[in-house]
Amino acid sequence: MAIFTRKYQRKNYYVEQGLLSANGYAVYEYAIVLEPHADLAETIAAEKKYYATTYQCPEALHIKPRITLVRFKQHELMEVHIIRQLTNIATAVNTFKVELKNYGSYPSHTIFIQVVSKVEIMDIVKSLKASQKLMKFDDEHKPHFLTAPHISIAGKLLPWQYEKSWAEYQHKHFHGRFIAEHVLLLKRKENTKMWQPVNTFSFKNMHTQPVQAALFPSK
Template structure:
């Protein structure tokens, strides 16, 4: 799931009985983001596809629906869980795709994301006990290059990108929680969760 990111200041919590959509993401560093956006621009130039430019680089960690009056509790639990996890390195290595519509940069080692998924069982239970669906975790963490492609465009691009190479790396030091109240509005930032800093070998 990719989307057009629109960041605003934290939005106030308003009691409601309908479910808002939430997504927890990891964002690339400025350097990695620049490299990814260059790849998205090349895709736009080669295939005249606007989605490559209208979707910003991110990695989806999890998504869920919840009533807005549950938000404070979910944020407290997420803060506690994420703050106990160490920051980690993400390596993007070459390309892959989701037939028949999405081309993406592949996350090479997904273990840190799998580890995060195992820590959210309490939030799952909270969602279920309140009549909501459980958290949905990304089984294939990735950074989207282009999405919602026509099948013929996807097939041509996949043939091309399977022969290309790409590499970028960055450290994930925080996760960002976004939400929207309907499909007709952009996601907005709710909270940032900092991971426990670790000494990066690159800077020893």
């Protein structure tokens, strides 16, 4: 009885921490992203390092240079279905150029690099939305889709950090471009910072029959 009680308490702990669902399955936070090529990513990382040092914002170093298309919480057992659907979506996408120019902000909390070529990115987001049933954990945890493409420099800023840094960054210039050739699926345990790569999905410009969500387990 004592052994059973310890197992039950341990399971409840992992459920409360968001690592397991109530039925005992592993739960992760997922993200589908576009990443710039290595040289451009290094340039952006250097800018983020400058920001972290200048404005006392070490959190800026934890966000890699990426365009996040969607973030969601889901059972790990759904990965195989998500991977299958992402393969299907990516196969129909052609490679395209992503243009970055200067900086923007979400007042009071975020500084970012602006993405000025948006059409192709939002087309991918539209395709992902068509498969959002796969990404819905429950009614309280629905997927968060990109509404405006950007690459974050720093977020969750204190008022003084935002006001002081935006006074600099609204006049600062940046320009870069990269060819988007794939999307990347990432995952991490909730309440952790490190993302793990799950799979890369190359763009092939080969249109296929869409895989209907009805083929997958209902949520």
